[in-house]
Amino acid sequence: MINFEEELSHFKPSLEVEEVEDAIVDSDLTDMADIMMNLIREGSENKKKDE
Amino acid sequence: MSKPINYTERCGRISNAFYNAGLEKAQIRDLTGAARCLKRSLEFDKYNTNARNLLGLIYYETGETAEALVQWVISSNLQQEHNRAAHYIYEVQGKPGRLEDESVHIRRYNQALxxxxxxxxxxxxLQLGRVVDHKPNFVKAHMLLALLYIGREDYARAGKSLYKVLQIDKSNPRALWYMSICKSHTGRADVERRKLKNAFSHHQMQDDDIILPPSYKENTGWQMVLHIVAGLAMGAAVLFFLVMPAREEQLxxxxNRELSQVLEQVNQKSMEIDGMKASMTAMESERDAAAAELKAIVDENGGVLSQYQQLAHILRAYKADDFPTAVELYTELNPEMIEDEGMQAIITEIRLDMEERGYQVLADLAGQARDAGNTDQALAYYQKSLDIKADNxxxxxxxAMVYHGREEEDKANELFGQVIMNYPDTELAEKAKEVRGY
Incomplete structure (x- = not known):
């Protein structure tokens, strides 16, 4: 059976048109390739420091 | 440096695989599943323009215009040339007033929430009703409206909103769940369960199993009544057109057989009645003849018996030497009716005696009656005297004189005429002529 209040809490406001610009700016575009590149870069830098 | 290149390519491949999965789901309108796959695709490769554009399309299809714009703008920035996203953005923003309308409806949804x-x-x-009227593909608005209807236990209206959601996004799990609840409350779930059971039944057919045709429908109450009435009408028609004529012919x-038997009996009875009538007629004839014979025998005046009695009286008068009485009685006698030969001999002797002296006695009696003024009696005696002896x-x-005295001239003249004609040379003839005036 539906718990009305709980179900209602799952609904989130829809993104308004005026908020598109902010949404784009706030978008996290980091993908798996970026993460891997960062890990590789950090690994290389650590290796240089050790040397 | 070979490892990072390998990782990038591998991420690109994984991203592409998720994109393909998302595309397949989008093609069968599993928009929720497609969006999930496309988001995973972009997590592995943010430059996967197709995945981002398709995600924007899915947002747009479900009424999330702003979310679609976000994806398409990012896509355009990441790939500025040969990008379909520019066209999408132009379609949404290029037509005057369209983006403003979208903004109003989204804002109204947020207020309703x-x-x-x-x-x-x-x-x-109220607000959501107006939103979905103007923006019928707004899945979130339909879902919220359905939830509110379910909260008011108006499952029919909730079902209508959910039906529209599932037309846009067939596998929306929350919409499917809400719909299952609505169906369980409206009885629709049982109907569909029966249909599924019939459609996908794999059990072995038994002899008494019935295969329902696809056109079979569950009857409602009034349909059942209608079918019963139609069945009764058809039964009555069959009875009237098929059974009744045969039954009527049999009857x-x-x-006809009974009637012919009765008619035969009637004819037989009629023949019997005719025979009885004929015999009755014959018997009636016999009876009449017997009655006439009996009457002839017992008749006082002219009957045989009375004639015998009359004869007995005459003989008694002779025995008493009362000749005038014997003469009077003789005038009443009809000797022809007495056939007995012995009696005939007596009658002959009496007749001879009467012809010899009886007629004169009667004439004397007539004279006495005439003198006494009894002309009727006198005429009767004269007639009796003439009966015994006409030649007188x-x-x-x-x-004739008596008639003349009674002024019955015709009868008198006839008798005078007989005297004049039959006895012309007598004194009486002269008198007669004198009376008549010759």
Whole structure:
């Protein structure tokens, strides 16, 4: 059976048109390739420091 | 440096695989599943323009215009050339007033959500109704409206909203769940369960299993009544057109046979009656003859028996030497009716005696009656005297005179005529002529 209040809490406001610009700016575009590149870069830098 | 290149390519491949999965789901309108795959695709490769554009399309299809714009703008920035996203953005922003309308409806939805979450569902339903009227593909608005209807236990209206959601996004799990609840409350779930059971039944057919045709439908109450009435009408028609004529013919044959038997009996009875009538007629004739014979025998005046009695009286008068009485009685006798030969001999002797002296006695009696003024009696005696002896001019004359005295001239003249004609040379004839005036 539906718990009305709980179900209602799952609904989130829809993104308004005026908020598109902010949404784009706030978008996290980091993908798996970026993460891997960062890990590789950090690994290389650590290796240089050790040397 | 070979490892990072390998990782990038591998991420690109994984991203592409998720994109393909998302595309397949989008093609069968599993928009929720498609969006999930496309988001995973972009997590592995943010430059996967197709995945981002398709995600924007899915947002747009479900009414999330702003979310679509976000994806398409990012896509355009990441790939500025040969990008379909520019066209999408132009379609949404290029037509005047369209983006403003979208903004109004989205804002109205957000207000309705706020009202619903603040215990004002009636106003929220009102707002959402207007939103879905203008933006029928807005899945979130339909879902919230369905939830509010379910909260008011108006499962039919909730079902209508959910039906529209599932037309846009067939595998929306929350919509499917809400719909299952609505169906369980409206009885629709049982109907569909039966249909599924019939459609996908794999059990071995038994001899008494019935295969329902696809056109078979569950009857409602009035349909059942209608079918019963139609069945009764057809049964009555069959009875009237098929059974009744045969039954009527059978009854007619039976009646005709009975009628012919009755007619035969009637004819037989009629023949018997005719025979009885004929015999009755014959018997009546016999009876009449017997009655006439009996009457002839017992008749006082002319009967045989009375004639015998009359004869007995005459003989008694002779025995008493009362000859005048014997003469009077003789005038009443009809000797022809007495056939007995012994009696005939007596009658002959009496007749001879009467012809010899009886007629004169009667003439004397007539004279006495005439003198006494009894002309009727006198005429009767004269006639009796003439019956015994017709050749008697004195009686004829005296009788004519009586008639003449009674002024019955015709009868008198006839008798005078007999005297004049039959006895012309007599004194009586002269008198007669004198009376008549010759």
């Amino acid at each position: 706020l009202q619903a979450q603040n215990d004002n569902p009636d106003l929220a339903i 007619n044959d039976s009646h 001019p004195q009686v004829l004359y005296d009788m």
